[in-house]
Amino acid sequence: MNCTWHRGRHPLIATNYTLYLMKQQQAHSKTKYPVLEEQMVSVKRSALIKSMLYLVWVEAENQLGKAVSENLTVNIDKIVMLDTPVITSFTVGENDVEVMWNIPNADQQHNGITCQVRYRKYGIAEWINLNEDAIGNQYCGLEELEAFTEYECEVRCISRTGDGLWSDWSHPLIFRSHEDAPNGTLDAWWYFQPTNSSERQELVVLWKTLKPEEARGQITNYKIQWKQGTLLDTKYLNKCCSVVLPWDTIFVNITAITAKGSTKPALLSTQLSGHLPFKMLTVVYYDGRYLKVSWPAYDNDNIRQLLVEWQKAVAEVAVPPKWTRIPPSSNSILLEDSFEKFVPYRISVYALFENGSCESLINDLVYAKQGVPSVAPSILTLIQVGSVVQIVWTEIPLELQHGFITNYNVYLCSVAPKAKVQTFKYGVRNVTMNIDPGEYEICISASTAEGEGNVSAAVRFKVHVPETDHIVLVVIISVVVILLFIFIIILLLKCRKNIHDWCLKHLPVWCCQQVPAPRCDHVQFPETLFLTSEDGCLNEEPAIVSIEEIEETPQPETMVSQNSDMFEEDYRSIQDSGSSLLFSDSENSGISTRQMSAECAPPAPFSSGYEKHFMPVDI
Structure with a gap:
């Protein structure tokens, strides 16, 4: 017998x-x-007698005194409560579930027992009480249950005799109802991810596990069909929930298969269309885990639904994107996830059509909450020309920006305290300044909507007095000299003949005389002067067999001279005309006998003129 009481106001x-x-x-x-500080006492059944009346009261005592409660008269027969029933087993049939239980010590306590059964879908607050006609002493049958759905069931009992009390509810039994053919469709999506071995990306297809009320059975495997160009291929997987396909896959079908049937195929097209406008999302951050995203309405009656995708823009380990589907008329959604502060997220909105194709509507970078940059920009180069200084700095890595950079701040530090020179908007990572001579330190910081971040380490440089401008002057003079030299070369090439003529008049002959190379001298000789072979080569000089002395009648000197001059003159005429020297009786019919005898005489030595001018001669 359990006895409890209320102690009233706390005694302190x-x-x-x-x-x-x-x-x-x-x-x-x-x-x-x-008891001490407790408000319940359990009295063993062995200390009680059936059908006996008992008086019960409680006394409280402390340093301030003692208090006694009123007496309570208890009839043991009217406060009997059976032990809590224990559900022992259950059996799942085609359309119902049979549950069985027992009550400890029931036979020893009472012969007649009435029980009550209640059940509900797991996770639902409202219970359903089973009709008493379907309940026996130790079993019941549950019917009209939804297929492949988790339920929980509890039992309690009471004695049929006396004014007993209901027992406590049994420990809940959690079970799953019978299987049936699935009636849902897989929620699938895809994305491209880079690979280490190739420049091409690989296609990753993802899908979510079906809800039990949609699967209505245990999924045994998944059927994946995909198309590459004109090639259609199929594979089966026994695990969920991703598969890697070739990068040039055009579309994909995914089906979940159970013992009772299969789902409708989920159609996916990897051919995106549409544009990607940026900076069109409005974001509101709630309670550290909710992100409300809004965008302009998109009017198209052919859209079946919208898909919203989000993932971290920067991650040490590649994390697949998450997605959800909403009605086509929606222009906002409340995303629930562990959104982190100062972390950039990429959110995209796609329009899905009945044929499985999709169109990209929005692709934007957002922050759940912005902060100030954690690092400062690094000065990349500092170029100085005279008093003009150009500074170029690097962009802060995206994961360290902690927000959208609105502007860069450039500080010029000299003897005076640090002073802001100019503020440049985001995207401008260089600046040119005209500074007075002196020694300076320059540093840079970046700002977001939340404020300014850290300042970079100072870079010291000097701007010298204008004497350093001689560098510019040297460059200009060098350019002028080069241009002048080129002009003189061109002028000499154009006036080469005039200059040569002037030199011939005013300079010694040997300064301007050009000696031709003998290998370039092409002198034509009469064919009769040489004996040639059939192949055009000169014959070797014939061997001397015998020598005979012949007395030759001397000829007048004038005749020989005249004939020599004539021979040379005829040879020159032949050389000028480019023809060979020919003789015939008709052409020489008018020549005198003396002349013929002279012509038959051996020819005088031939001179080309080359030796006359350029070879040594006897004087």
Whole structure:
């Protein structure tokens, strides 16, 4: 027998409680049960007698005194509560579930027992009470359950005799109902991810696990069909929920298969169309895990639904994107995820059509909450020409920006305290300044909507007095000299003949005389002067067989001279005309006998003129 009480106002100091149990009209049978700071006492059944009346009261005592409650008269027969039932087993049939239980010590306590059964879908607050006609002493049948759905069931009992109390509800039994053919479609999506071995990306297809009320059975495998060009291929997987396909896949079909049937195929097209406008999303951050995203309405009656995709823009390990689907008329959504502060997320919105094709509507970079940059830009180069200084700095890595950079701040530090020179908007990572001579330190910082970040390390440089301008002057003079030299070369080439003529008049002959190379001298000789072979080569000089002395009649000197001059003159005429020297009787019919004898004489030595001018001669 469990006895409980309310202690009333808290005494604020240590208080001892004592429960007294006494049979009515038997003062000597009083039993006490002391407790400390508790409000319940359990009395064993062996200490009680059936059909006996008992008086029960509680005394409280502490340093301030003692208090006693009113007496309560208890009839043991009217407060009997059966032990809590224990569900022992259940059996899932085609259309129902049979549940069985037992009650500890039920036979010893009461012969007649009435039980009550209640059940509900797992996770639902409202219970359904089973009709008493379907309940026996130790079993019941649950019907009209939804296929492949988790339910929980509890049982309690009461004695049919006396004014007993209902037992406690049993420990809940959680079970899953019978299977049936699936009636849902897989929620699938895809993305490209880079590979280490090739410049091409690989296609990754993802899908979510079907809800039990959609699967209505245990999924045994998944059927994946894809098309590459005109090639259609199929594979089966026994695990969820991704597959890697060739990068040039055009479309994909995915089907979930159970023992009772299969789902409708989920159609995916990897051919995106449309444009990607940026900076069109409005973001509101709630409670550290909700992100409300809004965008302009997109009017198109052919859209089946919209798909919203999000993932971290920068991650040490590649993380697949998450997505959800919404009605086509929606222009906002409340995303629930562990969105981190200062981390950039890429959010995209796609329009999906009945044929499986999709169109990209929005692709934007957002922050759940912005902060100031954690690092400063690094100065890349500092170029100085005279008093003009150009500074170029690097962009802060995206994961360290902690927000959208609105502007860069350039500071020029000299003897005076640090002073801001100019502020440049985001995207401008260089600046040119005209600075007075002196020694300076320059540093840079970046700002977001939340404020300015850290300042970079200072870079010191000097701007010298204008004497350094001689560098520019040297460059200009060098350019002028080069141009002048080129002009003189061109002028000499154009006036070469005039210059040569002038030199011939005013300079010694040997300064301007050109000696031709003998290998370039092409002198034509009469064919009669040489004996040639059939192949055009000169014959070797014939060998001398015998020598005979012949007296030759001397000829007048004038005749020989005249004939020599004539021979040379005829040779020159032949050389000028480019023809060979020919002789015939008709042509020489008018020549005198002396002339013929002279012509038959051996020819005088031939001179080309080359030796006359350029070879040494006897004087």
